[in-house]
Amino acid sequence: METAQLKERLKAQIIEFLNLSSTTPADIADDQPLFGEGLGLDSIDSLELIVLLNREYGIVIKDPKEGRKVLVDVNTMVDYITQHRTK
Amino acid sequence: MLYIHHTTCISPQPRLVGGEEASALAGGEGRGTAAGPVNGVYKVVEPGYPGIPPNTLRRMSKAVRLGVGAAMPLIRQERIDGILIGTGNGGMEESVKFLRQIVDYSEGMLAPGNFVQGIPNAIASQIGLSGHLRGYNSTYIHRGLGFEHALIDASMLISEHPGTHYLVGGVDEVSGYHYRIELADGWYKTTVTPGLSLYDYDSPGSIAGEGAALFLVSGESADAVAAIKGIETFHSTDQHIVATRLRAFLARHLPAGSQPGQQLSGSPALYLSGENGDNRALPFYSACAAVLDPAVPVVRYKHLCGEYPTASAFAVWLALQLAPPQPLPQHILFYNNHKLTQHSFILLERFR
Numbered sequence: 001m002e003t004a005q006l007k008e009r010l011k012a013q014i015i016e017f018l019n020l021s022s023t024t025p026a027d028i029a030d031d032q033p034l035f036g037e038g039l040g041l042d043s044i045d046s047l048e049l050i051v052l053l054n055r056e057y058g059i060v061i062k063d064p065k066e067g068r069k070v071l072v073d074v075n076t077m078v079d080y081i082t083q084h085r086t087k
Numbered sequence: 088m089l090y091i092h093h094t095t096c097i098s099p100q101p102r103l104v105g106g107e108e109a110s111a112l113a114g115g116e117g118r119g120t121a122a123g124p125v126n127g128v129y130k131v132v133e134p135g136y137p138g139i140p141p142n143t144l145r146r147m148s149k150a151v152r153l154g155v156g157a158a159m160p161l162i163r164q165e166r167i168d169g170i171l172i173g174t175g176n177g178g179m180e181e182s183v184k185f186l187r188q189i190v191d192y193s194e195g196m197l198a199p200g201n202f203v204q205g206i207p208n209a210i211a212s213q214i215g216l217s218g219h220l221r222g223y224n225s226t227y228i229h230r231g232l233g234f235e236h237a238l239i240d241a242s243m244l245i246s247e248h249p250g251t252h253y254l255v256g257g258v259d260e261v262s263g264y265h266y267r268i269e270l271a272d273g274w275y276k277t278t279v280t281p282g283l284s285l286y287d288y289d290s291p292g293s294i295a296g297e298g299a300a301l302f303l304v305s306g307e308s309a310d311a312v313a314a315i316k317g318i319e320t321f322h323s324t325d326q327h328i329v330a331t332r333l334r335a336f337l338a339r340h341l342p343a344g345s346q347p348g349q350q351l352s353g354s355p356a357l358y359l360s361g362e363n364g365d366n367r368a369l370p371f372y373s374a375c376a377a378v379l380d381p382a383v384p385v386v387r388y389k390h391l392c393g394e395y396p397t398a399s400a401f402a403v404w405l406a407l408q409l410a411p412p413q414p415l416p417q418h419i420l421f422y423n424n425h426k427l428t429q430h431s432f433i434l435l436e437r438f439r
Contacts, residue, residue, distance in 0.1 A: 017198070019145045040142055044200065051198045 006078050017052045018045050030074045046071055058086030089242045090311035093164055093303040095157045096404040099129040100391050127279055128261050129296035129393030146200055148178030150260040153299035154210035155217050161303050162218035168251040169223030170211045171241050172258055173233025175396020177207030180262035210258050231425020232320045234400040239318055245306040256301030257397025266295050285364040285390040293363035296393015300400035312407055316340050317434040326374040329430055333378045336432045341418055354380040359402045361423030363389040368424050375422045399423040411439055
């Protein structure tokens with residue numbers, strides 16, 4: 001899958017998993033921080049994102065430090081998915 | 088005695104929202120506009136929830152949303168020492184999603200949100216979190232008697248701790264999966280005409296509903312709009328037992344001659360019946376009506392809110408929206424039957 005396609009798919013999945021009903025994929029910039037000032041996600045959302053990576057891409061993140069590096073923005077998530085996906 | 092000071096309600100009837108709560112619940116984009124059943128279900132007309140942060144709101148189950156949304160105007164009013172919420176099903180939709188996850192993902196990695204939002208006590212706990220209320224917090228899941236047991240507990244708390252104030256209410260949502268189960272089990276009619284014709288059907292089943300009605304209560308009579316004078320809950324399948332218990336309930340809480348010149352001795356001025364169009368429940372309601380003086384007006388309300396486990400909370404709220412009768416005070420009797428076995432009486436005295 002092309003990187004651009006993967007980004008769009010991931011944005012749609014983030015919206016669905018986190019119930020961001022008033023957000024569209026176009027509203028999420030590739031380099032927009034997911035947490036804090038950016039998309040405004042919090043620690044509970046990070047758990048949901050880890051579940052998303054596991055279910056949709058077969059990725060298991062066990063180390064919290066690794067998670068902090070991956071769940072920065074859509075770009076970092078897509079890079080990690082591309083390198084580690086098992087499905 | 089339990090005195091009611093303020094109320095709010097989110098129901099399928101937007102036109103019934105009035106007074107202080109109308110302005111408090113206004114603002115933001117609402118989630119529905121239809122009053123009346125949609126696909127055989129009375130769904131609430133949700134407000135825009137202007138007081139709930141969007142990031143919190145998006146995670147809430149519908150039941151939690153309704154409970155917190157109805158609570159917001161009240162928790163700003165005055166000190167609250169505890170939260171007591173009755174709910175038959177809690178966030179059933181989220182619970183079903185969580186159960187489905189367990190099956191779909193073979194008990195593997197499960198998203199926590201559905202579980203957190205689906206448990207019944209998420210409603211009272213989210214109200215506590217939203218209002219920074221760290222006091223007593225309890226949930227009553229007595230099927231169709233949850234609201235009544237919340238009132239009973241509030242009454243006992245106030246007896247033990249005079250001067251305390253509590254947020255008490257009943258909250259339930261309609262969930263698609265649960266509705267289909269109940270429909271298959273014969274608790275809902277397959278086709279229903281809106282309005283008072285609900286009571287004309289001679290068939291089993293009612294119409295599904297949902298809502299949240301909350302009350303600020305205390306043991307202080309000053310500025311109270313009403314008082315709960317008596318509550319009784321019991322299980323029975325015998326209409327004669329129901330009638331006998333109603334006679335005893337009225338004799339205990341509304342003895343003959345207690346209101347000379349204002350209303351018939353031993354009878355309330357108004358009777359709010361939980362009749363719901365299910366012909367299997369009709370004998371219970373008829374037995375209660377036969378206990379009362381024929382002159383006592385009967386008001387039915389399930390054609391406004393549908394049938395759900397805590398619909399009696401809507402009834403109490405509705406009774407306080409009716410135009411003030413003369414003379415005051417006025418005693419109002421509520422009888423509700425849930426699934427043919429659970430019964431509750433509430434006697435309310437309205438001051439204004």
